[in-house]
Amino acid sequence: MAGSFLSNFSFTLILNLLIKLFWVFVIEISVQNSLGAEVYGVYFESFNFGYLFFILLDFGLSNYTNRTVAGDPDALRQLFPSIFNIKIVLTLVYLLVLVLAALLMGYEALHMKVILFIGLNHVLMSMMLFFRSNIGGLHLFKTDAVISVMDRLLMGILCAAFLWLPNMKDSFNLDYFLFAQFVGYFGSMLLAWLVVARHGGKIHPAFDLKLFLEMLKKSYPFALLFFLMGLYTRIDSVMLGRLLPNGEFEVGIYASAFRILDAAIIFAVLLSGLLLPLFSRMIAQKESVRELVVESFNVVLIAAMVLPLSCYFYADLIYPFLYDAHQIYGSKVFSILLINFIPMAMGYIFGTLLTAKSELRLLNYISVAGLIVNVGLNLLFIPRWQALGAVYATLITQSLVTCCTFYFSLRYFKLRVYDLVNIRVILYVMMNIAGFFLIHTYLWKDGKGLLISLVLGMLWVFLFKIIRIDDLKKLISSKSTSSLSH
Numbered sequence: 001m002a003g004s005f006l007s008n009f010s011f012t013l014i015l016n017l018l019i020k021l022f023w024v025f026v027i028e029i030s031v032q033n034s035l036g037a038e039v040y041g042v043y044f045e046s047f048n049f050g051y052l053f054f055i056l057l058d059f060g061l062s063n064y065t066n067r068t069v070a071g072d073p074d075a076l077r078q079l080f081p082s083i084f085n086i087k088i089v090l091t092l093v094y095l096l097v098l099v100l101a102a103l104l105m106g107y108e109a110l111h112m113k114v115i116l117f118i119g120l121n122h123v124l125m126s127m128m129l130f131f132r133s134n135i136g137g138l139h140l141f142k143t144d145a146v147i148s149v150m151d152r153l154l155m156g157i158l159c160a161a162f163l164w165l166p167n168m169k170d171s172f173n174l175d176y177f178l179f180a181q182f183v184g185y186f187g188s189m190l191l192a193w194l195v196v197a198r199h200g201g202k203i204h205p206a207f208d209l210k211l212f213l214e215m216l217k218k219s220y221p222f223a224l225l226f227f228l229m230g231l232y233t234r235i236d237s238v239m240l241g242r243l244l245p246n247g248e249f250e251v252g253i254y255a256s257a258f259r260i261l262d263a264a265i266i267f268a269v270l271l272s273g274l275l276l277p278l279f280s281r282m283i284a285q286k287e288s289v290r291e292l293v294v295e296s297f298n299v300v301l302i303a304a305m306v307l308p309l310s311c312y313f314y315a316d317l318i319y320p321f322l323y324d325a326h327q328i329y330g331s332k333v334f335s336i337l338l339i340n341f342i343p344m345a346m347g348y349i350f351g352t353l354l355t356a357k358s359e360l361r362l363l364n365y366i367s368v369a370g371l372i373v374n375v376g377l378n379l380l381f382i383p384r385w386q387a388l389g390a391v392y393a394t395l396i397t398q399s400l401v402t403c404c405t406f407y408f409s410l411r412y413f414k415l416r417v418y419d420l421v422n423i424r425v426i427l428y429v430m431m432n433i434a435g436f437f438l439i440h441t442y443l444w445k446d447g448k449g450l451l452i453s454l455v456l457g458m459l460w461v462f463l464f465k466i467i468r469i470d471d472l473k474k475l476i477s478s479k480s481t482s483s484l485s486h
Contacts, residue, residue, distance in 0.1 A: 060219020
């Protein structure tokens with residue numbers, strides 16, 4: 001069983017990395033270069049504006065369905081019709097709220113058209129995720145993994161045709177990009193529905209208000225947390241677009257850097273998905289989580305040193321390699337925004353640990369504080385520093401939120417700071433910073449310097465014994481075995 005668990009996780013991880021990284025680094029960057037900063041800024045602001053209300057499409061229904069069907073596969077036939085019809089009602093609520101909010105924000109015709117198209121795509125994505133929650137509940141993990149990347153695969157094929165076929169590339173515009181997303185989400189949703197229907201998930205008129213209220217009562221803390229986190233991580237681009245006369249351009253520059261950060265954080269997201277059931281089982285069995293927290297922290301620490309330092313010191317090399325325009329300004333935004341990877345990736349460990357302990361009220365309080373700080377700083381910083389102001393606000397907010405989750409994790413689980421930040425870790429961090437700084441400042445500012453800095457970074461990992469691969473594999477395998485046996 002442990003072998004099956006790790007095999008499924010590895011399959012999902014590899015598939016997600018291959019397809020989603022191809023989407024970000026090949027397709028989406030090409031789209032940004034083709035559309036330009038202003039037009040892509042319109043898309044990115046509109047996407048994040050629609051995403052602020054995404055929780056209205058689900059309210060924890062997918063999580064409830066996944067847990068219920070996993071415990072009793074026969075429940076699929078009974079629950080599916082009612083929950084599907086609840087989703088239809090929530091779709092109408094979402095679209096109504098989205099339109100009213102957009103009107104209140106004063107968006108003009110172009111933005112309204114894009115917001116409505118993105119809203120439709122969000123509806124399809126949410127429905128696809130709901131169907132996938134049933135598939136995951138049926139333990140069809142590899143089927144779920146394939147469907148999880150199908151949307152990006154379809155979008156990528158269409159966008160590649162639009163961007164690079166001789167008779168189409170000159171006419172590529174934002175409508176083509178939105179249409180490709182529509183096809184990707186619709187195709188994935190249809191495939192997921194066919195799988196669910198094959199296993200008994202039939203659609204017919206049914207609406208169980210009592211069931212909806214019961215699910216809402218159980219899932220609203222998760223829904224509120226998701227909403228609050230979405231606000232303080234996504235509202236930056238919306239405020240950039242609304243506060244500045246050249247907002248679309250500034251949002252486009254911010255988006256070019258944020259997409260790389262978003263792609264990098266997939267690593268921490270997938271790791272947290274592995275850690276949550278392990279932490280939950282260990283807490284339920286009153287086992288110490290210290291060893292797993294330390295190993296997870298060290299795994300993230302490696303990426304949290306190498307990636308931000310590379311992007312900070314070699315932004316003038318990396319950003320122009322990816323983007324065709326606005327390279328000086330974009331490199332500066334990119335170099336600082338990627339530092340956010342450190343608190344964001346670390347936050348996934350401690351946030352997951354507190355989630356496993358069901359400290360949702362605490363996490364919601366922390367998220368409210370993060371939202372207040374983020375909005376306040378954006379109001380102060382954006383008019384003065386434009387996109388860089390949003391970057392500074394994000395960095396401060398993410399750092400404060402992660403410090404809070406770190407503090408309460410230490411307090412609730414009786415961990416010591418020294419368990420995580422010991423002499424080996426301090427030396428590892430100092431040698432990485434010194435290595436990147438000295439090589440870039442006094443030796444090479446080109447690809448040779450970056451490569452040597454990366455090699456030295458890996459050397460410090462083994463020299464200071466930050467992570468032992470065999471120990472990590474044994475730890476995950478043993479915890480997975482215990483979790484599955486229970």
